[in-house]
Amino acid sequence: MCHQSVGLIQGALETAGMSTVSVSVCEEITRAVRPPRVLHAPFAFGYPLARPGDRAAQRRVIVQALALLEAPGPPPVEGLFVDGP
Numbered sequence: 001m002c003h004q005s006v007g008l009i010q011g012a013l014e015t016a017g018m019s020t021v022s023v024s025v026c027e028e029i030t031r032a033v034r035p036p037r038v039l040h041a042p043f044a045f046g047y048p049l050a051r052p053g054d055r056a057a058q059r060r061v062i063v064q065a066l067a068l069l070e071a072p073g074p075p076p077v078e079g080l081f082v083d084g085p
Contacts, residue, residue: 007033014075021065023048036075039065042083057083 003026010020014036021037024030025048030038041048041061050057064081071077 003029004033007035007038010035010037019069021068023061023065034076037068037071037077037079039068039079039081041081 003022003024006022007030010022013020019037020035021039022030022035023039023041025041025043025045027040030040039061041050043050049061060083061081064079068077068079071079
């Protein structure tokens with residue numbers, strides 16, 4: 001997905017009262033768009049949730065992204081993927 005489009009859609013959904021989170025693999029574009037909540041992941045384009053078949057890493061990405069919904073502070077709220085248990 002296009003990082004810019006996703007960020008713009010997130011902004012519109014947040015304005016309508018729906019909380020959103022995205023996972024980004026391109027920090028430069030994401031910072032320019034400033035989506036409300038984003039997790040920066042160190043993976044290649046096309047693999048924002050980690051390597052195919054790596055269920056443990058994929059779960060960690062999802063859990064960390066969803067945790068941003070509870071993060072204090074006004075948007076944008078940013079997180080950096082931490083690879084660990």
